[in-house]
Amino acid sequence: MVPYFCTVGKGLEKFCVLELSEKVNDVQIHESITGKVFFSSKEPPGVLLALKVVERLFILVFNGEQFLCQVPSSRALRKLKSLVESDPINWDICLNHWRAYQELSEVNVSSGVEAQFSSQFVSASCAKKLCISYVESCDDSHSITNFPARFRVSCKCSGIVRKTFHQQLLARIIGRSLVKTRAWTVDLRNPDVEVYVHASDQYLTLGLPVTKRPLSDRPFLKHIKVRSTLCHAVLMAVGGLSSGSVVLDPMCGAATLLVEGAVSFPSVTFIGLDICPAQLKRAKENVNTATVGEHVHLLLGSAVCLPLKDGCVSHVICDLPFGNKFGSVNDVKRLLPDVLLSLNRVICSGGKLAFLISNTLTNFLHNSVHNLNTFLFPNQGANCVTRSYLVCRWKALERHSVKLGELPANICVFEKESVKHD
Numbered sequence: 001m002v003p004y005f006c007t008v009g010k011g012l013e014k015f016c017v018l019e020l021s022e023k024v025n026d027v028q029i030h031e032s033i034t035g036k037v038f039f040s041s042k043e044p045p046g047v048l049l050a051l052k053v054v055e056r057l058f059i060l061v062f063n064g065e066q067f068l069c070q071v072p073s074s075r076a077l078r079k080l081k082s083l084v085e086s087d088p089i090n091w092d093i094c095l096n097h098w099r100a101y102q103e104l105s106e107v108n109v110s111s112g113v114e115a116q117f118s119s120q121f122v123s124a125s126c127a128k129k130l131c132i133s134y135v136e137s138c139d140d141s142h143s144i145t146n147f148p149a150r151f152r153v154s155c156k157c158s159g160i161v162r163k164t165f166h167q168q169l170l171a172r173i174i175g176r177s178l179v180k181t182r183a184w185t186v187d188l189r190n191p192d193v194e195v196y197v198h199a200s201d202q203y204l205t206l207g208l209p210v211t212k213r214p215l216s217d218r219p220f221l222k223h224i225k226v227r228s229t230l231c232h233a234v235l236m237a238v239g240g241l242s243s244g245s246v247v248l249d250p251m252c253g254a255a256t257l258l259v260e261g262a263v264s265f266p267s268v269t270f271i272g273l274d275i276c277p278a279q280l281k282r283a284k285e286n287v288n289t290a291t292v293g294e295h296v297h298l299l300l301g302s303a304v305c306l307p308l309k310d311g312c313v314s315h316v317i318c319d320l321p322f323g324n325k326f327g328s329v330n331d332v333k334r335l336l337p338d339v340l341l342s343l344n345r346v347i348c349s350g351g352k353l354a355f356l357i358s359n360t361l362t363n364f365l366h367n368s369v370h371n372l373n374t375f376l377f378p379n380q381g382a383n384c385v386t387r388s389y390l391v392c393r394w395k396a397l398e399r400h401s402v403k404l405g406e407l408p409a410n411i412c413v414f415e416k417e418s419v420k421h422d
């Protein structure tokens with residue numbers, strides 16, 4: 001088993017754990033803390049590069065209780081030095097695991113796959129095949145022992161450690177120890193290997209990032225409006241996307257959500273609508289650079305009057321406007337009830353909706369859904385409703401707290417249930 005950890009956006013830890021359990025065989029999840037998930041896996045390198053909710057993936061070098069603030073600082077620094085120079089860290093083993101990822105990039109370059117191997121272009125099963133063939137053709141001469149590593153230490157301190165130690169001081173101590181014991185050369189600009197250190201209130205964690213670029217990079221996007229890891233979490237939250245699903249984003253903006261969906265679920269049809277032609281132009285560019293035009297259809301129009309047939313959509317995903325860029329909170333409050341009514345018409349019974357919405361507007365969304373239910377089904381079976389799409393109720397399924405940049409937000413999931421008349 002190779003020990004790993006990955007960094008994730010705040011609130012996305014549970015999506016990361018779910019993704020690991022679904023996509024990685026024999027994975028053992030050890031711990032999930034704010035912003036990080038620790039796990040082990042036997043999978044060949046590459047399979048993990050297909051993870052979509054992860055920011056960065058690391059070979060775990062060390063994770064232990066943070067001792068820096070528990071003893072006088074001179075003793076703490078001596079302890080840190082001896083941790084790096086001797087047991088329990090086995091740098092050779094860690095570097096061999098790390099090296100396998102560097103070899104993987106080389107194999108992919110030579111096999112004609114794009115130079116920046118990116119799991120976004122290669123399905124997990126393809127990645128697995130490539131990795132297996134690499135592992136089979138690899139012999140022991142690839143040992144890291146003589147690797148002439150140029151390295152740098154990137155140290156991040158948070159909480160009380162940040163107040164006690166300067167992160168550059170810790171980076172320097174770790175760096176000097178590595179120069180002394182491993183005879184590596186410091187290269188701050190273009191290192192072969194980066195040693196990542198995070199000292200939080202809880203843990204001291206050391207790791208080697210397996211790729212230079214974060215896994216969360218989506219090189220196929222020209223305009224990024226929402227972090228793709230968060231978009232992926234919205235797609236996971238709405239759930240049940242499979243061949244035949246029709247997904248609508250009624251306020252699609254630059255289509256970040258739709259493109260993430262189309263890349264990850266190629267058998268699904270995606271429809272994006274926006275009232276603003278300039279946004280749709282950006283959406284079109286993103287769809288084109290990601291080459292998903294076959295699966296993503298863009299329409300100009302208003303979400304309050306959707307130009308779609310009754311019940312033709314199985315899933316709705318929507319990053320509701322917030323802030324002053326796309327309208328004030330009051331504008332959104334005025335718009336939302338009509339948008340919900342319009343969505344109610346186009347989404348089929350049993351259909352699901354996931355809204356990414358700021359904290360400020362979350363209660364308003366829930367109240368609007370409550371009001372919609374009262375309108376749709378006023379008196380437990382009132383006979384004033386005539387059209388079939390009106391005989392239904394929206395049920396709140398889940399609410400996940402996330403961060404939109406620094407803004408606290410939620411992913412709220414609903415299901416449209418049909419309600420039987422007596």
Ligand SMILES: C[S@@+](CC[C@H](N)C(=O)[O-])C[C@H]1O[C@@H](n2cnc3c(N)ncnc32)[C@H](O)[C@@H]1O
Nearest residue numbers: 225251252253254255256257275276302303319
């Ligand atoms: C927060 S942005 C969406 C960002 C989008 N999720 C993305 O991936 O780029 C909100 C979008 O809602 C659009 N919008 C605002 N009012 C609308 C309406 N009545 N109908 C359709 N779109 C609307 C805005 O033009 C804007 O592009």
